[in-house]
Each structure stands twice: as C-alpha cells, then as structure tokens.
Amino acid sequence: MAQKRRHFGRVRKLPSGRYQARYLGPDGQLRPAPETFRTKRDADDWLADKQTELRRGDWHDPDAGKVPFGEYAAAWIKERELTTTTRQLYGSLLRHHLEPAFGGVNVAEISPPLVRRWRADKLAFGTGPTTVAKAYALLRAIMGTAVADQMIRRNPCTIKGASTVHTPERPTATVQEVYDLAEAMQPRYRALVLMAGFLGLRWGELIGLHRRDIDLDHGAVRVRRAVAELFNGQREIKAPKSAAGKRTVAIPAAIIPDILDHLERYAEPGADGRVFIGAKGATPRRNHFNRLWRKASADAGIKNLHFHDLRHTGNTLAASTGxxxxxxxxxxxxSTARAALIYQHASAERDRLIADALSALVDKGRKTKRKQDPERKGHARDTAD
Structure with a gap:
C-alpha cells in the first residue's frame, strides 16, 4: 500500500531515534518544533495542530518573544503617554521589583508558574502588599501589550485579584472634628482644612487654586489644575487625572465667610494669585504641612486621621445627603461610578443602622403599650369571633 503523501510540514527521524517536525511559516522561514518527539505519530499530530493555527490565522512567530523583558518593559514605559509622577512610579517598580526577577528573561519564557513564584517570594520576604499589587499590575499591563504585539499567545499574569490594592477602611472626621482641626491649625491653613473636609478636594487641587478659581458670588470653586510633588522633590503643575477631574464644586454656604476671610488675609493679590501660600510666600510642601497637621491633630485630641481622610469625610457627607x-x-x-458607589454604600449602611435603632424604639414602645393594656389582645379576639 502506498504511503500517504504529506501536504504540510516535514518529519524526519534523527540518529537518536526521535522524530523532528518542521514546517514552512507564513514568513517563508522553515520552523522546527521546539522539541523532538518519541514517535512519528506525535510529530504528525503537532504538525496538524500547527496547520490548524495557520488556517485560523492564529499563528505566532515563535522567535518574536525572544526579547529580554527588561528591554521590552523599558520601551513600554517610554512609549506611553504618562504623567511625570506615574512615569517615575513605573520606573521605580521596574527597577526594584520586576527587573531583578525578569530583566534578563525573554518575554516568551515568562510563564504563570514563574509569575506566581515571584509574587509569593515578594510577599514572603516582606515587600508590602500594596507595592506587590502595583508591581504585578504593571507586569500584567506590559505582558498584555506583548500579547497584542503577537509576541506571546497568552498573558502569564493569571492570579485573580493580585493587582487589587487592598487598603483598610479610612476613618472619617465628624463635622465638629473638622472644625477642631481647623482651629488647631495655623490660621493661614484654616480655610484649607475646611475646604478639604467639606468640598472633598485633594491636596494638589487645593494647593493649585488661584483667586480666579474661587467664585464666592455663586458659591463655587473651579478645579482646573493640581500641583504634584515628584520623587526628586520638584513640583509639577498638571491637569487633573481625567477629564472628569476638571469640575466646578459648590461651596457650602457655612464656610464661605471663612474662605472670604482667608482671601483677604493670606492669598496672593490679583486674579492669578495663589490662594494658599506659606508664611514666606512659597507654595506649601506636603512634608512640611504634615508636621503642622500632626501637631494640630494632637492639640485637637484626634488620632489616626490623615489629611487625605478629609476628602473621604467630604465625600461621605455628600453621599449622606442622598x-x-x-x-x-x-x-x-x-470618571467611573466605582468610588461614588462605595460612598453611597457607606451611607446606606449608616441609614440601615438608623433604621435598626428606630425599629428598636418602635418595639420598645409597642411592648410598653401592651403592658399597659393587657386586655386588648383578648378583646380583639372576641370581636373577630
């Protein structure tokens, strides 16, 4: 019986007795299988799978992923449109956490077991969970681009939830605590504390305000820029993180007199004058302000509250209004509903507590009434009969 002629690929028997499979790729190059096979049937099956990939248009150049990860990742960061702070963060994560493990490894050789082992080692040797989550998220994004570039077939970062930063629930201040902190602060920062607590603005947004951004006639603040402090100590004036960050925020009427007093006493003159400046006329730095914040917190008797928690406070209060x-x-x-839903959920939980307390009052009132009128239940039964 004549042997069936092969139409795709070639199989040859090696001196070792094993079989080698080869095929002509779409690029015109003769491509050998990455391994040899024990039987001719196994080699034929491999070629059949490769032919199916070609017919589906799912073929990948096996040499495309033979690029060191460190080289590919550095180019990935360079090519992205990133803010300076994000670029510095990615560079730091790459240098300190990804390159030591993957820098010299070819992109195609980074496997799910290798990624899992790297993450487990990082956590076991004391790297903070937040840092590990951010490094993993960066690795996943880079490898996702490698998939899109057809360097690899699948993303090796497959650990569910590994890129999620789990932060503890931040505390919120009461209205009175916000005022206590404002009173304990240096007078020139009183309005800054009140605006953080009741408008929910970020530190960089507050420091970036100019006089023209505050419209007291209409009770509103226009957020158009933010001041970012870089890792090297330099500062950068930038647009908000997203288009939604450019916004107009209504000011509660209760703090308008405080803002007006601040503008008259401490802000720079002119429409372009900065709203918040230090005693020597410089834009406040976060590390210096944090020292003042810690002292004010101690003087007010408030513990474990960071300045950024005032934004959390303002957003929680806003959610509680319905x-x-x-x-x-x-x-x-x-720009997404995720954060807003968190605050609404917190407000709903508080409303549930209020409802439970009301229910207890109702139950207590009904029991008291029943004790005062023990014949009511029997009378109702007689009437029904």
Whole structure:
C-alpha cells in the first residue's frame, strides 16, 4: 500500500531515534518544533495542530518573544503617554521589583508558574502588599501589550485579584472634628482644612487654586489644575487625572465667610494669585504641612486621621445627603461610578443602622403599650369571633 503523501510540514527521524517536525511559516522561514518527539505519530499530530493555527490565522512567530523583558518593559514605559509622577512610579517598580526577577528573561519564557513564584517570594520576604499589587499590575499591563504585539499567545499574569490594592477602611472626621482641626491649625491653613473636609478636594487641587478659581458670588470653586510633588522633590503643575477631574464644586454656604476671610488675609493679590501660600510666600510642601497637621491633630485630641481622610469625610457627607451616583461622580471628579458607589454604600449602611435603632424604639414602645393594656389582645379576639 502506498504511503500517504504529506501536504504540510516535514518529519524526519534523527540518529537518536526521535522524530523532528518542521514546517514552512507564513514568513517563508522553515520552523522546527521546539522539541523532538518519541514517535512519528506525535510529530504528525503537532504538525496538524500547527496547520490548524495557520488556517485560523492564529499563528505566532515563535522567535518574536525572544526579547529580554527588561528591554521590552523599558520601551513600554517610554512609549506611553504618562504623567511625570506615574512615569517615575513605573520606573521605580521596574527597577526594584520586576527587573531583578525578569530583566534578563525573554518575554516568551515568562510563564504563570514563574509569575506566581515571584509574587509569593515578594510577599514572603516582606515587600508590602500594596507595592506587590502595583508591581504585578504593571507586569500584567506590559505582558498584555506583548500579547497584542503577537509576541506571546497568552498573558502569564493569571492570579485573580493580585493587582487589587487592598487598603483598610479610612476613618472619617465628624463635622465638629473638622472644625477642631481647623482651629488647631495655623490660621493661614484654616480655610484649607475646611475646604478639604467639606468640598472633598485633594491636596494638589487645593494647593493649585488661584483667586480666579474661587467664585464666592455663586458659591463655587473651579478645579482646573493640581500641583504634584515628584520623587526628586520638584513640583509639577498638571491637569487633573481625567477629564472628569476638571469640575466646578459648590461651596457650602457655612464656610464661605471663612474662605472670604482667608482671601483677604493670606492669598496672593490679583486674579492669578495663589490662594494658599506659606508664611514666606512659597507654595506649601506636603512634608512640611504634615508636621503642622500632626501637631494640630494632637492639640485637637484626634488620632489616626490623615489629611487625605478629609476628602473621604467630604465625600461621605455628600453621599449622606442622598446625592445620586452621577452627582457624586461630578463632585468628586471621578470618571467611573466605582468610588461614588462605595460612598453611597457607606451611607446606606449608616441609614440601615438608623433604621435598626428606630425599629428598636418602635418595639420598645409597642411592648410598653401592651403592658399597659393587657386586655386588648383578648378583646380583639372576641370581636373577630
């Protein structure tokens, strides 16, 4: 019986007795299988799978991923449109956490087991969970681009939830605590504390305000820029993180007199004058302000509250008014509903506690009434009969 002629690929028997499979790729190059086979049937099956890939248009150049990860990752960061702070963060994560493990490894050789082992070692040797999550997220994004570039077939970062940063629930201040902190602060920063606590603005947004951004006649603040402090100590004036970050936030009437007093006493003159400046006329630095914040917190008897928690406070208060998700997104400067829903959930939980307390009062009132009128239940039964 004549042997069936092969139409795709070639199989040859090696001196070792094993079989080698080869095929002509779409690029015109003769491509050998990455391994030899024990039987001719195994080699034929491999070629059949490769032919199916070609017919589906799912073929990948096996040499495309033979690029060192460190080289590819550095180019990945360079090619992205990133803010200076994000670029510095990615560079730091790459140098300190990804390159030591993957820098010299070819992109195609980074496998799910290798990624899992790297992550487990990082956590076991004391790297903070937040840092590990951020490094993993960066690795996943880079490898995702490698998939799109057809360097690899699948992303090796497959650990569910590994890129999620789990942060503990931040505390919120009461209205009175916000005022206590404002009173304990240096007078020139009193309005800054009140605006953080009741408008929910970020530190960089507050420091970036100019006089023209505050419209007291209409009770509103226009957020158009933010001041970012870089890792090297330099500062950068930039646009908000997203288009939603450019927004107008209404000012509670209760703090307008405080803002007016601040503008008259401490802000720079002119429409372009900075609203918040230090005693020597410089834009405040976060590390210096944090020292003042810690002292004010101690003087006010408030523990474990960071300045950024005032934004959390302002957003929680806004949610407690019954604001819709879209309204909260607009006020907070978020382009997605995720954060707004968190605050609404917190507000709903508080409302549930209030309802439970009311229920207890209702039950207590009914029991008291029943004790005062023990014949009511029997009378009702007689009437029904």
């Amino acid at each position: 604001a819709s998700t879209r309204e909260l997104m607009s006020r907070m400067g978020h």
